[in-house]
Amino acid sequence: MTMEIYIAKSAGFCFGVKRAINIAVASADSNKGGDIHTLGPIIHNPQVVETLEKTANITAKDSLDDIKGGTVIIRSHGVKYEEINEAKRKGLNIVDATCPFVKKTHELVSELTADGYFVVVVGEKEHPEVQGMVSYGASADIVVVAGVEGLKAIGRKKKIGIVAQTTQSESRFREIAEFCRTIADEVKVCNTICSATSVRQEDSVEISRLVDCVIVVGGKTSQIQGVWPRFAGVYSPIRTISRSLPRYQLTGSRVSISLAYRQGRLHRTG
Ligand code: SF4
Numbered sequence: 001m002t003m004e005i006y007i008a009k010s011a012g013f014c015f016g017v018k019r020a021i022n023i024a025v026a027s028a029d030s031n032k033g034g035d036i037h038t039l040g041p042i043i044h045n046p047q048v049v050e051t052l053e054k055t056a057n058i059t060a061k062d063s064l065d066d067i068k069g070g071t072v073i074i075r076s077h078g079v080k081y082e083e084i085n086e087a088k089r090k091g092l093n094i095v096d097a098t099c100p101f102v103k104k105t106h107e108l109v110s111e112l113t114a115d116g117y118f119v120v121v122v123g124e125k126e127h128p129e130v131q132g133m134v135s136y137g138a139s140a141d142i143v144v145v146a147g148v149e150g151l152k153a154i155g156r157k158k159k160i161g162i163v164a165q166t167t168q169s170e171s172r173f174r175e176i177a178e179f180c181r182t183i184a185d186e187v188k189v190c191n192t193i194c195s196a197t198s199v200r201q202e203d204s205v206e207i208s209r210l211v212d213c214v215i216v217v218g219g220k221t222s223q224i225q226g227v228w229p230r231f232a233g234v235y236s237p238i239r240t241i242s243r244s245l246p247r248y249q250l251t252g253s254r255v256s257i258s259l260a261y262r263q264g265r266l267h268r269t270g
Contacts, residue, residue, distance in 0.1 A: 006211055008203040014196035016099025017043045020076035021052075023097040027071060028056035034070030034093070037061045039083060040128060042075045042097065064090065071095055077128060077166075078102045080135035102129060105163055105192045106136040112161035113138040117188060118154075120145060120180060122173050123165025130165050147172065148179040160184040166194040169201065 013021075020042050028036055038060045041049045052058040061067050064086050071093040074084070078098040087094050112119050119142045123130040134142050145151055160180045164173050170193055177189045208214050 004211075006207055008200070008207050010196075010200045010203045013043075014194070014200075016076045016101060016194075016196070017045075019099065020073075020097035021048065023095060024052055024058055024073050025056055027073060027095045028052075028058055031071065035059070035067075036071045036073065037067050038073045038075055039064065039067070039079050039087070040075050042073060043077075064092075067092065074098050075128075076102070078106065078132035079128070080132050081106075082135060099166075099194075101166055101192070101194050102132070105129075105133045105166065108161070108163050108190050108192065109133050109142070110136045110138055112163070112188065112190075113141060115159075115161075117141070117159045117161035118157045118184075119143070120151065120160055120162045120176065121165065122146070122162065122168050122176050127165060129167075133163065133165070145176060148176055151176070151179055151183065154183070157184045159186045159188070161188045161190065163190045164192045166192060167197045168193050170198055 024036075024038065024042055036056070036058045038049075038052075038058060040062060041060045042052065042058075043049075049060050053060070058073065064072070064083060067087075067090070069090075069092065072087050072095070074094065074096045076097055076099045084094065109119055109121070119137060121130060121133055121142060121144045123133070123144055124146060125131075125144045130144055134144060143150065143154060160183070162173075162177050162180055170191075173191060173193060177187065180187045180189075204214065204216075
């Protein structure tokens with residue numbers, strides 16, 4: 001049986017990830033000596049991390065304690081403010097590949113807290129991007145919530161500022177913003193959800209109407225592995241994979257794929 005493959009028009013790396021990889025490769029090309037490390041994986045994709053290590057000698061380190069000198073590349077989803085300061089203190093050559101959209105969230109958290117807002121970060125508390133955002137607060141008046149439940153105990157506030165992890169869903173963000181309006185005199189909503197994310201989410205829903213199964217390709221720790229199934233799964237079953245998909249798991253005659261994986265008859269949705 002010939003299987004028809006549909007590839008979402010937005011499939012592939014986003015602007016921030018491509019930019020971070022290009023910056024890392026350029027750093028390796030112009031390196032005049034010394035080790036080059038990334039602080040944490042440069043993106044949540046183990047294949048890219050492995051390739052950078054093999055081809056450009058760029059190794060990922062989990063902590064600044066493991067980096068004794070040379071160059072440190074800051075990953076696309078950013079690091080904590082204190083880590084940047086520590087890297088400076090150690091005299092490392094810092095190459096900042098933080099996505100500009102993530103950097104914008106750092107600035108907003110900093111400004112809002114400095115202006116006396118209680119800041120609500122819509123996101124996943126354990127995600128490094130969110131931990132980076134929170135670290136830029138000028139005060140401790142920050143809470144990270146994944147839903148309105150997390151706000152029910154905070155009581156009434158004078159001013160609330162809302163910022164989102166860039167990969168959050170619009171519907172969740174809107175719901176939380178609406179709730180904040182009921183518990184604060186003033187609410188400043190800063191929608192920092194990246195369009196690269198929302199476009200991919202919309203494409204996933206759209207393409208899931210056409211196929212028997214959706215395959216999302218991404219690193220196991222990537223946000224897409226947690227967020228995408230909740231969207232694409234609305235219309236057809238979804239499998240998330242980081243490398244290859246066992247053949248027996250493919251059922252049906254029409255399959256959609258979120259990143260390049262080609263076989264059989266190929267359709268593009270745009
Ligand atoms: S903010 Fe958007 S463009 Fe930047 S890394 Fe995240 S998803 Fe990619």
